[in-house]
Amino acid sequence: MAQVTTATRLTGLRAAPGLRERLDIPKRVVFLAAASMVAIVALLMIFIAWQGIQLFVKDGVSIGEIFSPTWNPLADGGPQFGFLPFIAATILVTGGALLISTPLSVGLALFLSEVAPNWAKAIVQPSLEIFVGIPSVVWGWLGITVLVPFLGKTFHDPFVVSLPVVGQVFSVPGFLTGFSWLAGSLVLSVMVLPTITSVAYDAFRAVPQELRTGSLALGTTRWQMIRHLLIPSALSGVLTAVVLGMTRAAGEALAVQMVIGNSPSMPAAITQPLTTLTSQITLDMGNTVFGEPWQDALWTMSLILLIISVTSVVLVRVINKRRMGS
Amino acid sequence: MTAPANQALARPSGPKQSLRRKGSRGSILADRAATVVLWGTGVLVLAILGSILLHFALAAWGVVSPSFILDDPSSTALGGIMPVLWNSIYMLVLTMLIAVPVGILGGIYMAEYAGENAVTSAIRFAEEAISSVPSIVVGLFGLILFVDDAHWGFTALAGALALTFFNLPLMTRLSEQALRAVPQEERSASLALGATKWQTIQHVVVPLAIPGLITGVILTAGRVFGEAAVLLFTAGVGTPPHYNFANFDLLNPASPWSPFRPATTLSVYIYKLNSEGLGAFKNQIVDGSAAILIAMVLIFNLGARFIGRLLTRRLTAA
CATH class of the missing domain: 1.10.3720.10 (MetI-like)
Structure with a gap:
């Protein structure tokens, strides 16, 4: 653009810009299309925040109350809106999923970027894309028909229960059908695997090839190079990957709701049925009336989810800024 | 060319020659193990996807028409x-x-x-x-x-x-x-x-x-x-x-x-x-x-x- 205007001015080949050119309508149109996302986010935040504070403003529930461990909207002495079981379950189910998924995903990312020959990449990468595409209801249904019955059997298997450490974990008394914290974490770990893998893969690819050849030329093995050079230099990228995986896991609703058992109790064992923020919203939204305190509590939960996701966006930005800085 | 680097990696005690060999044997074993594990992740993901596709192909048999x-x-x-x-x-x-x-x-x-x-x-x-x-x-x-x-x-x-x-x-x-x-x-x-x-x-x-x-x-x-x-x-x-x-x-x-x-x-x-x-x-x-x-x-x-x-x-x- 700059060259054209300079050339025009110098040679005077083109007339002064007319009204049409000065208005530059195409530029305005494409700008509006891009800026519409800002409007959507702003509106979404305003609406969810407004609905989310009604529980405190209109229904007179104090902020301290929502951190109580008792959830009973139909209690005789007035409804009790303690979110602590849901918040704890969201954190623990997400944490469990990340504990399972992170080593696997980072390993897979290393495999793709350092080890895999081209033919293996050509198989694994498209497979990951198919993984991403599998809808969450399908993951939930797989969880119900395959994973949950398997876990239910395992929880009661005499051999498993007789094992030293594993047995103690699985023989916790309670309602052991297979619908559990563990089932939720396992389903989520498969769902976030492609997210973590692809972001970590990009981070490993971004490490300059010279550093690799330099390290190998000094006589290190490939694993020493990965451990002492690649992982430290890509650490912020791997961290970003984990945060993005966490965001996806904490926000996933339907698949978790289908396998977690939906019991609003405080988490005590990985074999126990729980309820997360998302699964409680999914379950109750259709059964409540707009404007009643029970539904207002659900809006407050979605405000908490919104705050979690915006925080993670900021967190990713901070991590990346630090990487650019160093 | 590789000797100085390997010395630096080995623990600095005992006769240099033997330690270096021991150290590099250990690191080569670790490298082999890592390669196997990383291949394992790739195979595992393919196995999961393959079994999911197979599961639904079998489940849909006789239903989808x-x-x-x-x-x-x-x-x-x-x-x-x-x-x-x-x-x-x-x-x-x-x-x-x-x-x-x-x-x-x-x-x-x-x-x-x-x-x-x-x-x-x-x-x-x-x-x-x-x-x-x-x-x-x-x-x-x-x-x-x-x-x-x-x-x-x-x-x-x-x-x-x-x-x-x-x-x-x-x-x-x-x-x-x-x-x-x-x-x-x-x-x-x-x-x-x-x-x-x-x-x-x-x-x-x-x-x-x-x-x-x-x-x-x-x-x-x-x-x-x-x-x-x-x-x-x-x-x-x-x-x-x-x-x-x-x-x-x-x-x-x-x-x-x-x-x-x-x-x-x-x-x-x-x-x-x-x-x-x-x-x-x-x-x-x-x-x-x-x-x-x-x-x-x-x-x-x-x-x-x-x-x-x-x-x-x-x-x-x-």
């Missing part, structure tokens, strides 16, 4: 999923009608016009924020905005708009990437010939980016097709009535062509059947529906690859 795809749901027999499959396709088309133009235009701004300034970083922040907001929250936003405040009730249009909100960042980002991949020389050549910036975009950049843009459209479509949480509270969850496809009155909620009617899609239908847990054929219907969803995902993915490659070849050869 022409009548399963073409019949109305039935409460007494296996029935079919035609109305919900229709709704999935209808919602997909309606959403893409809005999301594709807006996404590509937004991508043009981000790739061709956006400078390094506060406006651009606000747009980038919005892009990242929507991508990370849980789909259920986007659905609730649609519920409050369209269903409650605008008094539309559960409608296909509300669902399609909520789906657009959710997928616009993806469509914009993929378009931006496709446009940025066009070599700078093409733009310079066009500008040097006296074309305006917009003429350059219209006649040079966009045509060259078409393979990438189409891949973006197909990938977004795949995500729209499987989404359920966004639609649960916007497009409704009721079992659809018998559709009369001869009714083209777009304003009549009874017409399957109308955007002003509830539209339960295939994914939402799976969720609904599972949570209601009714009917003797529930498991078969859900297995069959899930198999169809997975088949569509495969078609969208392979389609994106195939069409992208085909178009690139055509356009670069021409």
Whole structure:
């Protein structure tokens, strides 16, 4: 653009810009299309925040109350809106999923970027894309028909229960059908695997090839190079990957709701049925009336989810800024 | 050449020669083990995907048939999923009608016009924020905005708009990437010939980016097709009535062509059947529906690859 205007001015080949050119309508149109996302986010935040504070403003529930461990909207002495079981379950189910998924995903990312020959990449990468595409209801249904019955059997298997450490974990008394914290974490770990893998893969690819050849030329093995050079230099990228995986896991609703058992109790064992923020919203939204305190509590939960996701966006930005800085 | 490096890696005690050998044997073993483990992750992921595909292929056997795809749901027999499959396709088309133009235009701004300034970083922040907001929250936003405040009730249009909100960042980002991949020389050549910036975009950049843009459209479509949480509270969850496809009155909620009617899609239908847990054929219907969803995902993915490659070849050869 700059060259054209300079050339025009110098040679005077083109007339002064007319009204049409000065208005530059195409530029305005494409700008509006891009800026519409800002409007959507702003509106979404305003609406969810407004609905989310009604529980405190209109229904007179104090902020301290929502951190109580008792959830009973139909209690005789007035409804009790303690979110602590849901918040704890969201954190623990997400944490469990990340504990399972992170080593696997980072390993897979290393495999793709350092080890895999081209033919293996050509198989694994498209497979990951198919993984991403599998809808969450399908993951939930797989969880119900395959994973949950398997876990239910395992929880009661005499051999498993007789094992030293594993047995103690699985023989916790309670309602052991297979619908559990563990089932939720396992389903989520498969769902976030492609997210973590692809972001970590990009981070490993971004490490300059010279550093690799330099390290190998000094006589290190490939694993020493990965451990002492690649992982430290890509650490912020791997961290970003984990945060993005966490965001996806904490926000996933339907698949978790289908396998977690939906019991609003405080988490005590990985074999126990729980309820997360998302699964409680999914379950109750259709059964409540707009404007009643029970539904207002659900809006407050979605405000908490919104705050979690915006925080993670900021967190990713901070991590990346630090990487650019160093 | 390798000796000094290996000495540095070995623990500094004992006779150097033997320690170095011991150390390198240990590190070579560790390297071998690591290679095996990393290969293992690749094999494991393929095994999981393979067994999922096999599981649904077996589960769909005997359920998915022409009548399963073409019949109305039935409460007494296996029935079919035609109305919900229709709704999935209808919602997909309606959403893409809005999301594709807006996404590509937004991508043009981000790739061709956006400078390094506060406006651009606000747009980038919005892009990242929507991508990370849980789909259920986007659905609730649609519920409050369209269903409650605008008094539309559960409608296909509300669902399609909520789906657009959710997928616009993806469509914009993929378009931006496709446009940025066009070599700078093409733009310079066009500008040097006296074309305006917009003429350059219209006649040079966009045509060259078409393979990438189409891949973006197909990938977004795949995500729209499987989404359920966004639609649960916007497009409704009721079992659809018998559709009369001869009714083209777009304003009549009874017409399957109308955007002003509830539209339960295939994914939402799976969720609904599972949570209601009714009917003797529930498991078969859900297995069959899930198999169809997975088949569509495969078609969208392979389609994106195939069409992208085909178009690139055509356009670069021409």
